Amino acid sequence: MFYSTGPIFFGAVFTAAIWDYFFIPPHGTLSILNVEDIVIIMSFFVASVCMGILAFRIRQREQQLQAKLISERLYQVMFDSVSHELKTPLTAIIGSATVLEQEQKKFGSAHALTCQIAESAYRISLTIDNLLDFLRLNSGRLQLKKEWQDCEDFIKANLEQSQHVLTGHQIQLNVSDSLPLINIDFSFLSHAFVNLLFNAVRYSPAGSAIQIAAEQSDKNIIFSVSDCGPGIPSEHLVTIFQKFFRVPGSASGGLGLGLAIAKEIVEMHSGSVWAENCVGSGASFFMRLPVEPQPSFPSLGEA
């Protein structure tokens, strides 16, 4: 730990000198005549150095706490206001668009345009979520709230919540029976999974199939999302998970954050993500989560 030694040392010397001047005979001088006096003056010096250091440390600790408090408060205020200020107008846009959508089903082009408004707004909403996640992950303030969850439930709840983005695609689901429970932060890991889904939607032709699977392999559960898109150039299979990286020449749009966030969230769960090109066409994204020792379950024998 670093102390500002100057003032502490100076203070100690100064007080020792004052003591010497007034209280060590001969009074009124700085001279020291015997060994006993040297010991006294030295112990006095040591004591004042210690007190100086202690005072300094207390002051420093106080300042740190204060700064932390302020930054935490600022962070929370910023977080709340960003999500409120951006999400509220989007709510009005999406809400209005969904009303129009229902009223206009008879008029083809107007209906299509309204769907477009809603879909675009949902996209902005997802981007905001990703930006907020990005901030959250970088803030070091994140704590996972883990609970035991059912894999199939996890996938289906996410499909349900992403319905509006998935409407243009055929979803094929293939979840193995009786998978073990996984110990995860449901809503946070959902962001990772939804990002993989959204990635598949964005980079594959409308109406094409997206296959979602979950199976156990040894002590892991492997979730996968496979699309019928153009696949990923093999030199980029790893780099696509880097922040702000986008495959050169790919369709515009996107910040290059979704996959990086997915990776980080899954790694916080002691898992991993990777991508592979499928035989033929398309890419598969995998999410591996370790199977932890299952919780005890006393009353399964119930009739």
Next chain:
Amino acid sequence: MAHGAKLLIVDDEYSICRFLEISLGADYFIFKAHTGMRGMQMVKDVRPDVVILDLELPDSSGFDVLKKIRAWSGVPVIVLTVRGNEADKVALLEAGADDYLTKPFSITELKVRIRGALRHASGQKINAVFELGPLKINFDARMVLLNECELKLTATEYDILKLLAQHAGKVVTQRHLMREIWGPEAIEHTHYLRIYIAQLRRKLSQEPSFQDFIVTEPGVGYRLRTIS
């Protein structure tokens, strides 16, 4: 029943109020309040059938408004929140909110929640029989019929289904489920719930339209879907 009910919107956001007014105005009488104070006053004056409450208000948090309303009124309250704060949602439900919606939401979702809230307010609990499409639950006989055939459930599965059915359409927090079924000391053992919900879903999915009958609200709880 829904037609003509009084709806109070407590939100300072002009754009949201306007969109809600236009889209719900045909079915309900709409009242608006732009501050928490005004909202509480209007709950007293107007006696609305449902309150839609935004969490962020200029003069107070929607949380405080909710608590104050709950001190003297049982009017159904649907809270509008933003994503990412599951703990807040649970706290809201435990403080007496009837339901919540995460921004951005579609009007269809909101209409479903409003109908659900109105149905519960009209005191459906007294019924000894619950009916939803092909599903019938006779609470007195503890009997569940699916397409007129008896569905064999374990005691725990039945209790879970009963609790969800009594709140059909509304979210039931997992804490609530755990407390009611396994007792307060088991509240942390949420894996019990996962296993039983999975079993229950499997049994109910004999009926194809019940594939997604029990909806998971991530981090909050479960709800029975009342319309498909």
